[in-house]
Amino acid sequence: MMNQEVKDMFNEVILSGRLGKLEHLQLRGDPETDNCKCYFDVASSYYSKTTEEQYTDWIHCKAWGNLAKRFVNNARKGMLIEVKGRLKNETYNEQERTFVIVTGFRLYKTAPRVESEPVEINEEELNKNEF
Numbered sequence: 001m002m003n004q005e006v007k008d009m010f011n012e013v014i015l016s017g018r019l020g021k022l023e024h025l026q027l028r029g030d031p032e033t034d035n036c037k038c039y040f041d042v043a044s045s046y047y048s049k050t051t052e053e054q055y056t057d058w059i060h061c062k063a064w065g066n067l068a069k070r071f072v073n074n075a076r077k078g079m080l081i082e083v084k085g086r087l088k089n090e091t092y093n094e095q096e097r098t099f100v101i102v103t104g105f106r107l108y109k110t111a112p113r114v115e116s117e118p119v120e121i122n123e124e125e126l127n128k129n130e131f
Helices: 004-009 065-074
Strands: 013-019 028-030 037-046 054-064 079-090 095-110
Touching: 037 065, 037 095, 054 079, 065 095
Parallel strands: 054 095
Antiparallel strands: 013 037, 013 079, 028 037, 037 054, 079 095
């Protein structure tokens, strides 16, 4: 019989990319009790060697509790992010989607690819090592 640590290694995802639209970003649930969540998408782009075209995969992510609160308070569209988590398939209204259930993330303060207003970011929160 395998211990839990070994089992968890079989479903571990680490991805990096840029944050997509955050206009619907909000905490859902009760932030007072940490029974809350948020959803966001990460764009991972790559170039095809054969067609030399750029393709983008959008990966759906879900964060819970303190991770969700930290994400909502610090994330901005276009920021570079690394996400660590596990894959989970969910069905809602007869539609199946695959999410990365976030267990940690890092936001990087880099120049965003999109034109945007300057934002104030809490450096201490941004630099927390969640991995």
